[in-house]
Amino acid sequence: xxxFFIKKCLPIFLLFVAVQTIAQTTAIKGVVKDAITGKPIxxxxxxxxGTKIGxxxxxxxxxxxxxxxxxxxLTISYVGYKTVVKRxxxxxxxxxxxxxxxxSNTDVVVVSxxxxxxxxxxxNPAVDLIxxxxxxxxxxxxxxxxxxxxxKYEKVKVSFSNLAEKLSQAAPLxxxxxxxxxxxxxxFPGKTLLPVYMEENLSKSYFKKRPDKNNTIILADKKVNFGxxxxxxxxxxxxxxxxxxxxxxxxDINVFTQQVLSPIADLAPTFYMFFIKDTITVGNQKLVKxxxxxxxxxxxxxxxxxxxxxxxxxxxxxxxxxxxxxxNINFIRNFRIDxxxxxxxxDRYFLSKSTMKAEFALSKSKxxxxxxxVSFKDFIINQPRPDSVYNSKPVFTELxxxxxxxxxxxxxxxxxxxxxxxxxxYTNVDSLQNMxxxxxxxxxxxxxxxxxKRLTPYFEIGPANAFYSFNPVEGFKLRFGGRTxxxxxxxxxxxxxAAYGFKDKKVKYFGSAAYxxxxxxxxxxxxxxxxxxxxxxxxxxxxxxxxxxxxxxxLSFKRGNNDKYLYNRFFKVNYVREFPSRLSYNFGFKYxxxxxxxxxxxxxxxxxxxxxxxNLTISEFSTELRWAPxxxxxxxxxxxxxxxxRYPIFTLRLAAGVKGLMQSEYNYQSVSxxxxxxxxxxxxxxxxIVAETGATFGxxxxxxxxxxxxxxxxxxxxxxxxxxxxxxxVSDHYSSVSIDYNFNGFFFNKIPLLKKLKWRExxxxxxLYGGLRDENNxxxxxxxxxxxxxxxxxxxxxxxxxxxxxxxxxxxGNIFKLIRIDxxxxxxxxxxxxVSTIGIRGRFKFDF
Numbered sequence: 001x002x003x004f005f006i007k008k009c010l011p012i013f014l015l016f017v018a019v020q021t022i023a024q025t026t027a028i029k030g031v032v033k034d035a036i037t038g039k040p041i042x043x044x045x046x047x048x049x050g051t052k053i054g055x056x057x058x059x060x061x062x063x064x065x066x067x068x069x070x071x072x073x074l075t076i077s078y079v080g081y082k083t084v085v086k087r088x089x090x091x092x093x094x095x096x097x098x099x100x101x102x103x104s105n106t107d108v109v110v111v112s113x114x115x116x117x118x119x120x121x122x123x124n125p126a127v128d129l130i131x132x133x134x135x136x137x138x139x140x141x142x143x144x145x146x147x148x149x150x151x152k153y154e155k156v157k158v159s160f161s162n163l164a165e166k167l168s169q170a171a172p173l174x175x176x177x178x179x180x181x182x183x184x185x186x187x188f189p190g191k192t193l194l195p196v197y198m199e200e201n202l203s204k205s206y207f208k209k210r211p212d213k214n215n216t217i218i219l220a221d222k223k224v225n226f227g228x229x230x231x232x233x234x235x236x237x238x239x240x241x242x243x244x245x246x247x248x249x250x251x252d253i254n255v256f257t258q259q260v261l262s263p264i265a266d267l268a269p270t271f272y273m274f275f276i277k278d279t280i281t282v283g284n285q286k287l288v289k290x291x292x293x294x295x296x297x298x299x300x301x302x303x304x305x306x307x308x309x310x311x312x313x314x315x316x317x318x319x320x321x322x323x324x325x326x327x328n329i330n331f332i333r334n335f336r337i338d339x340x341x342x343x344x345x346x347d348r349y350f351l352s353k354s355t356m357k358a359e360f361a362l363s364k365s366k367x368x369x370x371x372x373x374v375s376f377k378d379f380i381i382n383q384p385r386p387d388s389v390y391n392s393k394p395v396f397t398e399l400x401x402x403x404x405x406x407x408x409x410x411x412x413x414x415x416x417x418x419x420x421x422x423x424x425x426y427t428n429v430d431s432l433q434n435m436x437x438x439x440x441x442x443x444x445x446x447x448x449x450x451x452x453k454r455l456t457p458y459f460e461i462g463p464a465n466a467f468y469s470f471n472p473v474e475g476f477k478l479r480f481g482g483r484t485x486x487x488x489x490x491x492x493x494x495x496x497x498a499a500y501g502f503k504d505k506k507v508k509y510f511g512s513a514a515y516x517x518x519x520x521x522x523x524x525x526x527x528x529x530x531x532x533x534x535x536x537x538x539x540x541x542x543x544x545x546x547x548x549x550x551x552x553x554x555l556s557f558k559r560g561n562n563d564k565y566l567y568n569r570f571f572k573v574n575y576v577r578e579f580p581s582r583l584s585y586n587f588g589f590k591y592x593x594x595x596x597x598x599x600x601x602x603x604x605x606x607x608x609x610x611x612x613x614x615n616l617t618i619s620e621f622s623t624e625l626r627w628a629p630x631x632x633x634x635x636x637x638x639x640x641x642x643x644x645x646r647y648p649i650f651t652l653r654l655a656a657g658v659k660g661l662m663q664s665e666y667n668y669q670s671v672s673x674x675x676x677x678x679x680x681x682x683x684x685x686x687x688x689i690v691a692e693t694g695a696t697f698g699x700x701x702x703x704x705x706x707x708x709x710x711x712x713x714x715x716x717x718x719x720x721x722x723x724x725x726x727x728x729x730v731s732d733h734y735s736s737v738s739i740d741y742n743f744n745g746f747f748f749n750k751i752p753l754l755k756k757l758k759w760r761e762x763x764x765x766x767x768l769y770g771g772l773r774d775e776n777n778x779x780x781x782x783x784x785x786x787x788x789x790x791x792x793x794x795x796x797x798x799x800x801x802x803x804x805x806x807x808x809x810x811x812x813g814n815i816f817k818l819i820r821i822d823x824x825x826x827x828x829x830x831x832x833x834x835v836s837t838i839g840i841r842g843r844f845k846f847d848f
Contacts, residue, residue, distance in 0.1 A: 027066040027093040032057050032076060035099035039189045041078060042320060042338065043289070043305060044100070045280055049073035049085060052281055056318075058340065076100065119273050119295075126274035126290055132314045133264050140315040140348060141249035146209045147385070150350075151378045153415040154201040156239050157422065159184065159193035161359055161369040175437055182424045188334070188357070193369050198425040199223030199236055200410055206389050213390040220406035220413070224429040228486060229442040233525070234634030234641075241632055241643045242848075243356050243372035246337055248316055252682050253302075256332060256358070256848040257644070258744065259680040260300055263292045264316070271301060271683060279310075285343075286310040287317055297324045298749040299683065302337075315349040317341050328745035328758050330817045330848050334359040334369075344379055352376055375415040458488035466497075472563035473598045474538060475503025481510070490519045493529075499537065504597075506567075508537040524635055526578035535570040538597065541707045541727050558712040561834055563598035564727045564788075566703075582631045586624040591662050593617045594703060599790065600727070602701070605782040613785065616703055619664035622655040644688075648677040653694075657704070668698030672706075685744035685760075690719070695733040699775045701785035702730045702797065708768060708805075716809075716822050716841035721766060723807050723826040723836050727797050730787065731770030734800070738766045742813065762811035762820060770800040794833050803828055809841075818844055 032044045040061025047054025048071040057063045065074075070090040077083040081100040088094065121127045138144065163180075173180070184193040202220040207213075225232050244254040251265040261271055271294060278289040287307045294301035300323075307318040321337040323329065335358040341349035353375045360368040432438045447453035452462035461482035469477050481497020488494075492515055499508040512533035514522045522529045541564065571591040578584040595615040596602050602613035627650045632643040651674040659667040672694030680686045696705050708729045711720035718740060743761040748754040774780040777799060778787055787797040811822030820843040830837045 025066060025068050025093075026071050026088070026090050027064075028074060028088060028096065029062075029064050029094075030096040030098060031061045032063070032078075032098045032100060033061055033189070035101045041081075041100060043307070043318060044076060044078040045278075046074065046076050049075045054281075056280065056282060058338075121269050124274070126276045127269050129276070129288060129308060129314075130264060130269060130274050130290065130292075133308055133316070134266060134268065136314045137249050137264065140313060142247065142351070143207075143209070144348070145207070145381050147382045148207045149378075149380045149383065149385070150205055150376050151413075152201075152203050152205060152374065152376055153413075154203075154372065154374050155422075156197075156199045156236075156243065156372045157195055157370070157425075158197035158239070159187075159195040159369045160366070161188075161191050161193055162366050163192070163194055175435065176432075178431065179428055182421055182428060184419075184421045187371065188359075188369060191359075191369065195421060195425045196429075197224055197235070197239075198422060199239075200406075200414065202406075202410060202413060206385065208390050213387075215390045220409040222406045222410060222426075224426060225433070226429065226442070227433050227439070229439070229446050237632040238634055238643055239370065239372070241645065243370065245374065246321075246339065246354055246356065247351075248306075248319060248339065252680060255335075255337075256329065258300060258329065258848060259682055259686070260302060261682050263302055263304070263306055263319075263321070265682075267682075268292075271295060271299065277305070280307075282317070285317070294324065294327075296749060297326045298328055298745070298755040300327050300329055300744060301683075309349070313348060315341070317349055326755075328749055328755070328760065328814075330758070330814065331360050331367075332358055332848065333361050333367075345381060350376070350379055373416075377415060452482075454485070455482065457485065459484055471538075471565070473504060473565040474501030474506070477501045479508075486521060490521075491516050493522050495533075501538075510535040510537065525633075526580065527576045527584065528578065529576055531572075531574045531576070533570070533572045535568070535572075537568060538565050539568050540564065541566060541600070541703065559714060559839075560712055560725060560836070561599070562712045562726060564600050565597040566600065567595040567597050569593040582628045584626045586622075586626075588622045588624075590620045590622065591618075591664075592620070596788075599796075600788050602703070603786045603788075604701075604784070605786065610786070616701065617663050617665055618657050618704060619661040620655055620657045622653065624654075625652045626650070644678050646678060646680055648675060650675055657698070657700070666698065666700045666704065668696060668700045668704060670694065670696040670706075683744075684746055685742045687742070688718070688738075688740045690738040691736070693735040696776075699781075699783060700732075702776075702778075702787060703785070705772075705776065706731045706734055706770070708734070708770070714841060716811075716820065716824070716843040721768070721805065721807060722809070722822075722824045722841050723839055724805065725796065725832075725835060727788065728832065728835070729768075729770065729798055729800055729805060730772070731800055732772050732776045734768060734770030736766070736768040736770075738764070740764045745814070758814055758817070760813040762809070762813045762822060764809045764811075764822070766807050768800065768805040770805075772799040790833075796833060798829070798832065805829060813845075814847070818846060820845055 032041050032046070033039060034041055040057070042057050042061060044057040044061070044063070045054060046057065046063045046065060048067065051071070053067055055063050055065050072088060072090050074086040074088050075083065076086060076098050078100060084098055084100060086096060086098060088096070142148070180194065182195065184195060187193055200220070200222045201218065203216050203218050205214065205216045223232060223236055242256050246253050248262050248264060251262055251267070252259040253262050261268065263272055272292045273295055275291045276288060277291050280287050280289065286309070288310055290306050290308060292306065293303045302321040303324055304319065304321040306316060309315045309317050318341065319339050323332070323335050325333070336356070338355045339351060340353045342352040344350045353373070355371065355373045357369070357371045360370065443454045447462070447464065450462070451464035452460045453464070454460045459482055461480070466479050469479070471477070477499055479497055479499035481495070483495035484493055492513065494513050496511045497509065500506070501508070510533070512531060514529045514531040516522050516529045518526070518528040520528070522531070569592070572588060574586055574588040576584070576586045593615055602616065603610050604613055629647045630645060631647070631649070632645060633640040634643065653672045655670045657666050657668045658664055672692060674690070674692045676688070676690050678686055678688050694706060707727060708724065708731065709720045710724035710726045710728055711717045711722045712726055716722060741763045743763070745755070745758065745760040747761055748759050776784055778784055787795060787799070789795040789797075806827040807824060808827065809822040809824040811820055813820040815821060822841050822843075824839050824841055826835065826837045829835070
């Protein structure tokens with residue numbers, strides 16, 4: 001009988017119990033919104049009436065609550081809103097939408113409160129609590145573990161916001177109708193978004209504290225590809241610089257290339273006001289909700305809410321961050337950061353989800369909307385791994401696959417599935433790549449922005465800004481050239497131009513051939529090519545321009561006497577190699593024949609008699625080593641545009657001239673070391689510091705020494721001496737320091753008129769020590785060329801003496817959000833001929 005019951009009756013009994021359990025389950029899913037704006041409200045308390053069983057809404061206003069009991073009422077409450085008691089049907093699954101009305105009797109606008117009461121940190125329980133959070137940061141921050149590993153999934157999406165409907169119906173865009181049909185109306189209430197860019201990344205990270213080692217393995221990586229006209233990798237780097245990882249436990253949080261003080265930074269009580277608004281229970285954990293606001297609304301600081309655990313850890317459990325509309329930041333609106341934390345196995349909280357959203361405003365109603373969401377899972381704490389795990393790609397994981405398999409890996413392992421709209425972004429951009437009209441449009445946009453235009457599939461002309469220029473030596477100068485494209489060859493790249501000066505009536509030309517060993521563009525990372533070139537053209541001594549061509553039309557406008565030029569013939573061979581670590585080298589050989597032009601003369605004295613030297617010839621071998629850890633940049637058609645971060649850049653240059661090689665006239669050696677770093681100083685802004693030192697060994701004439709970079713244009717140049725004349729100072733040994741400081745409006749924000757204009761204070765200081773040893777000083781020896789002078793005998797080139805060259809400036813940045821104006825002052829060598837001791841210089845710069 002017992003066996004009969006077990007075999008026949010027990011299954012029926014268990015099924016009956018299961019059915020009863022399911023029948024008794026009350027499951028509620030829903031969303032909570034503001035009744036007026038329709039925007040979702042996060043961190044709303046949702047619980048069964050008369051109980052402590054409940055939850056809170058997430059960043060999108062959603063909640064999910066389930067219990068194996070019978071309840072008929074659901075309470076929804078949030079500070080500043082009227083509490084709602086919602087009737088529900090017990091013991092079934094249901095979905096509801098709750099619209100909360102604001103409670104006019106509740107003062108939640110702290111700005112108003114600040115007018116009524118005097119805020120103080122003293123005897124303030126909110127500040128006392130935040131100080132406990134600060135004191136416990138070391139045991140709650142991600143770096144608290146000796147060993148840590150986790151999986152990370154990132155998704156970045158960029159959309160046009162609120163495009164006019166009539167735009168999609170315009171005749172020129174009729175072929176792109178399928179793009180405009182992929183509209184998103186749910187991601188941000190009240191806005192219609194048109195997604196145009198997507199990227200995803202899945203990775204596994206390993207951290208070891210002692211010794212300090214870490215390794216991140218890219219398991220899958222997928223992004224849209226707009227083709228050859230747009231540097232997709234550069235866009236990705238730029239977006240990831242704007243939307244960096246947010247670690248609230250750090251003193252400063254990087255946001256849109258700026259640093260913003262964290263609400264739990266060591267100095268947070270000095271710059272923020274804190275208010276206790278509520279105490280809630282999530283699960284078995286009691287949390288305190290703190291509101292915080294900047295003491296000065298115009299400062300670049302956060303406002304928002306932070307939820308603190310009421311236990312011995314005082315850890316962050318949730319937070320939302322935004323910025324005041326008065327904050328001194330450009331182009332940004334609807335900015336928000338939301339983070340959620342979960343308990344680890346050691347009862348500490350770890351970040352489980354982070355979302356950053358922001359709209360880049362191009363007009364009052366239109367712009368770009370960007371969103372980056374990051375989620376973390378599979379945390380493993382203090383699990384020893386072989387050293388190879390921290391140094392190389394492990395072989396023990398199923399996810400260890402080649403990146404070309406990213407689609408299948410993401411399909412299986414992405415933390416949240418893509419919506420249909422998000423999936424369409426990939427397919428729509430792929431479709432665009434096959435449209436001739438789209439390629440033609442990008443071709444013209446590239447010409448307008450970068451100056452290069454496709455002439456045939458194999459050759460493009462440019463750069464356009466060098467087609468026409470003028471200077472005192474050549475007069476009007478016309479130039480025309482171009483280069484081959486990847487359609488011509490993925491290994492061989494050719495470039496050429498021809499130019500003619502109507503005053504000197506001379507033809508100039510250039511030609512080069514580069515062979516890429518990795519079958520990638522010689523302009524794209526990582527470089528690995530051999531280049532041979534020949535050039536005959538003019539050059540200003542000491543000018544090594546970084547982001548523009550010397551024939552750029554805008555550089556034709558110069559101040560003062562600027563007729564110091566050289567006619568040059570260059571033959572160069574360079575092998576350039578870059579590595580993923582951002583270490584690179586450039587091995588080169590240069591044959592250089594130079595002839596003075598304009599006001600420059602090469603004069604030498606033999607047996608007491610001066611005579612003019614017609615030209616100078618050298619052959620030089622060189623090596624350049626450059627290390628830029630974690631460097632990011634956008635690759636343009638000609639130059640890389642750096643995306644500046646907090647990491648330094650080191651550049652070491654070595655060169656040696658060989659006498660007798662190809663009629664070279666001198667033996668010499670030179671060395672220089674350059675250091676660059678941006679120092680972020682939190683609320684006090686940031687400073688860009690450049691330090692350089694160098695020396696030339698051997699007896700050589702001044703054209704082969706260091707001719708310090710001068711600037712006779714009206715533009716403010718960061719890497720030049722802005723009140724130094726061309727060829728004014730020459731050295732065979734030197735050391736220099738340059739500081740360019742941006743206060744980010746720290747002082748102007750406290751002045752009523754200036755804070756409305758959102759101007760920002762700038763300051764710079766440059767100092768140069770240098771000189772000539774006796775063997776290279778024309779005043780001490782006749783074996784080298786005399787320093788040049790004007791026809792009347794007045795010298796215009798000098799050696800630095802015991803006194804350094806010093807200049808500084810104060811300026812205003814962010815004028816019309818784009819312009820910087822500096823008043824530059826020269827403090828030393830003010831009696832040199834034709835120099836300006838004070839001047840006004842301008843600069844255009846897009847900045848947040």
